[in-house]
Amino acid sequence: PGSVIPKNGMKLEVSKIRGETSYGMLCSESELKLSNESEGIIDLNDKYKTKIGKSFFGEKKGKNVIELSITPNRPDCLGVRGVARDLSASNFGKLKELKKSKIKKNIKHNFKIKIEKNKNQACSIFGSCIVKNIKNTESPGWLKNRILALGLRPISAVVDITNYVMFDLNRPLHAYDLDKIKNKITVRNSKKGESFKALDNKNYTLDKDMCVIADDEGVLGLGGIIGGERSGTEIHTKNILLESAYFDPAIIRKTAKKLDLNSDAKFRFERGVDPQSVTAGLEAAVELILEICGGEVSKFDVQQTKKFNNLEIKFDPKMVSKTVGTNINNNESKKILSNLGFIVKTKGKFLNVKVPSWRPDIFGEIDLVEEVIRIIGFEKIKSIEPEKNRTKPTLNYFQKHFHLAQRSVASKGYLETITWSFTDEKINNKFKEKLESVKIVNPISSDLNVLRNSLYPNLIFYLEKNLNRGFGDQALFEIGPVF
Structure with a gap:
């Protein structure tokens, strides 16, 4: 009692069912949001190594999970591999090499895919492959646990694998049910007023020039943001088309903002996904699909309308020491x-540095300096006080004498007052001698209506105020302007 069912948010209370007092509820995997399985209650067999009387979730829920907040300039660290690379460069372990894929590609990829050459086309690379005769199933325990640890809900092996690869390599993928696609796929700009139902069960009406993946019947999904319900995979899906593409960050952000849409894929594409990871993503996903779901895979089809060249920077390594002031x-x-993935070649006194495709935040020499410093550690840079060479005296002639006068009078036992430069005209008239009153057009109060002709009006006013409060022994002075 008191527990909340994850699926519907219902709070359990002690109640009577068919005359018996019930102190709990038997749950299906669906009710605990572990999967979509809702046929019967969970059987605590070998699949769930749980001791009776112990918490079902136990410590597993938060075990070995580290939550990281990634700054927007480091999209490569939105994948575990990117974080691992940085840790390796900082001498925390060694980065494992990606295994070369040994997938047998037995079937033909005969499905027509075209990227239209529209103005402001967001998609410049569209990689795909077909996997036929799969048995889409529930994910195995290890994959389910990883997906749950990521804060996602396990859905089916195919969907879970695409999510797993996205978090592993920062490579968003999308799986279409091949049998639901009409004739061909066209990557194009949307027409104003086109609509589709997305995987979040909401209908979206599109504006002009949004990147869509479409077939002969209409929109299948929003490129780089969210897939459509019509072509989504289900547990009984037999044939899939796996997509691994590259989309322009600015256009993706603009579209998602207009439609008020957020997704894990959009979060990555708007920050900049590695354009050269298209094939690696397909290979990683296909390997897992064949292992868990079986099937046959086609050759990869990668269509590209734009070439991505790695930026090369001529770098003076002495610039690091010059910038931080430490050798x-x-x-x-x-x-x-080199450990961060840059390809470095020595050319005389300079280094020729090739920037890896997964680092869209590196533009010039100073960025390379920052890379070196952050791995060495900012805390190792010593603070050096600048030298102070005075060319002019701090105080001028007038200021020196002003302070001398203050010290001289105060040393005789007088207390310094600092009063308004305004005063009451009635008191001012008694001390102004031959000077004219300087009246204020908009005084802050009626008894402060003139600029003082002398320092005495205010000194006498405050002397009287202190006498009225019982302070008999007084010696006051003021240094300030008169008008």
């Missing part, structure tokens, strides 16, 4: 950059 070995800088 840093050139070989150490070279090693750090």
Whole structure:
């Protein structure tokens, strides 16, 4: 009692069912949001190694999970591999090489796919492959646990695998049910007023020039943001088309903002996904699909309308030491950059640095300096006080004498007052001698209506105020302007 059912948010209370007092509820996997399985209650067999009397979720829920907040300039760290690469460069373990895929591609990829050459076309690479005769199923325990640890809900093996690869390599993928696609796929700009039902069960009406994946019947999904319900995979799906594409960050962000739509794929594409990871993503996903669901895979089809060249920077390694003011070995800088995935070649006194495709935040030499410093550690940069050379005296002639006068009078036992430069005209008239009153057009109060002709009106006013409060022994002075 008191527990909340994850699926519907219902709070359990002690109640009578058919005359018996019920102190709990038997749940299906669907009710606990572990999967879509709702046929019967969970059987605590070998699949769930749980001891009776212990918490079903136990410590597993938060075990070995680290939550990271990634700054917008580091999209490569939105995948576990990117984080691992940074840790490896900081001497925390060694980055594992990606295994070369040994997938047998037995069937033909005979499905027609075309990227239209529209103005402001967001999609510049569309990679795909077909996997036929699969047995889509519930994910195995290890995959389910990973998906739950990511804060996602396990759906089916195919969907879970695409999510797993996205978080592993920062490579968003999408799986279509091949049998639901009409004739061919066209990547094009939307027409104003087109609509489709997305996987979040909401209908979206599109504006002009939004990137859509479409077939002969209409929109299948929003490129790089969300798939459509019509072509979504289900547990009985037999044939799938797996998509791995590259979309322009600015156009994706603009579209998602207009439609008020958020998704894990959009979050990555708007920050910049590695354009050269299209094939690696397909390979990783296909390998897992064949292992868990079986089937046969086609050759990969990668269509590209734009070439992505790696940026090369001529880098002076001495710039690191110059920037931070601490001597840093050139070989150490070279090693750090290499460990971070930069291809470094020595050319005389300079380094020729090729920026990896997964680092869209690197533009010039100063960015390379920052890379070296952050791995060495900002805390190792010593603070050096600047030298102070005075060319002019701090105080001028007038200021020096002003302070001398203050100290001289105060040393005789007088207390300094600082009063308004305004005063009451009645008191001012008694001390103004031959001077004219300077009246204020908009005074802050009626008894402060003139600028003082002398310092005495205010000193006498406050002397009287203090006498009225019982302070008999007084010696006051003021240094300030008169008008």
